[in-house]
Amino acid sequence: MKTYWIAFVLVLVLGFLVLGWAGWRIYQEKPPIPESVVTKEGKVLIAPGDIGEGQNVWQAMGGMELGSVWGHGSYVAPDWxxxxxxxxxxxxxxxxxxxxxxxxxxxxxxxxxxxxxxxxTGMMRKNTYQPATGSIVIDSIRAAAFEANALHYAEVFSKGKSEYAIPSGALQDPVKLRQLSAFFFWTSWAASTNRPGDEISYTSNWPHEDLVDNHPTPDALVWTGVSIILLLAGIGAMVWYHASQAPESLPHMIPNADPLFNTVHTPSQKATIKYFFAVSALILVQI
Incomplete structure (x- = not known):
């Protein structure tokens, strides 16, 4: 039994060390959230705070229950x-x-x-974030494309779209609609802009998009294969270990009736009955 506990603790420690290292790397290489987005001519396209407010708008509407961002969320609506x-x-x-x-x-x-x-590809992948000012500088044609996309999403979220399970009138406030577009733009910018000093985007070239050479990186392909192999090897090792052990002996005396039938419920267990009835009722009301 002591050996099992040692193995258990080692797995926990190693697992959290890897998670901590990965989390720190993600924190170091995360895409910057700009103060503003401006054109080369100096026109402010996205004002300070609009990207964060746009994220709040998306979350208030259901967030990951309403499409996905960077692949995280539901697939009823598109990945925005x-x-x-x-x-x-x-x-x-x-x-x-x-x-x-x-x-x-x-x-x-x-x-x-x-x-x-x-x-x-050259225009989209070039990193034009200015750390000194906290701004992203874009070409005027990207600003025009932003306005076109903003009109499209304003129509989708204000008039609704059954294919996306978005009802009519889901979002009517023009300020919030533009902030939502600002958030979507930023997620797209991070997905297609090269990291400083690198040839891959902040999201490691996700999502796949041929028009800007967003393709899976060799590292992603290799480590995906390695992780699958290790997973299958680990499962196989556990199955082999279990099969190699001697069968567990049955108890000397087998009770005539299931011991659980004679269990005396505690007051706290009985109290949960009200909770389950309440939850069931709420689910039925929502349906």
Missing amino acids: TADWLHRECEWILNRWSQTEYGKWYAQLLPEHRAALQARL
Whole structure:
């Protein structure tokens, strides 16, 4: 028994050491939350505090019960990070395509599409966060794409969309609608912008987006495989250990009746009956 306790404590200590190390690394490499987002011309697109307020708006509406951000949440509605990023990329590519070729991006020759996509990738992945001012500086075309996306999301959340399980009138306040768009923009910015001195985004190139070369990193693929192998190996080792042990002996005297039937319930156990009835009633009312 002592050996089991030693093994148990070692697993706990090692597990929390790894969790602590990973948490510290995440804290060190987390994407900055800017004070504001401005264009190169100096126009303020997102005012100080709007990103945090937008997160509060999303949480107040249900948060992870209403779509997901960075892959965390429910899948009734889209992942707002991926949705914003793809819409922004498509809007910019179509604007450039219409301006330079008079056609939609999808109608261009492959070499023209490749040239525009390379330009888009360079613009989107460049880290323009200014630590001195706490601002993100973006091109005017990204600001125009922001306004287009903001209009789209204002319609989705104010008029509703059954495919996303969003009812009509879910959010009507124009200030909160814009703050919500500011939050979605920031999650998309972090997902497509390279970390300082690196070639991967703050979210390790998640979500997948071909238009800005957001692809799984080699490290992610390797460690995903390693983690699965270790998980299966650990399960196999436990099964092998259990199978290699001698069968546990049965008790010398087997009772004629189940001992649990004669259990005397304590007052605290009886008190929980009211709780379970109350919870069941609330669930039925919600349904």
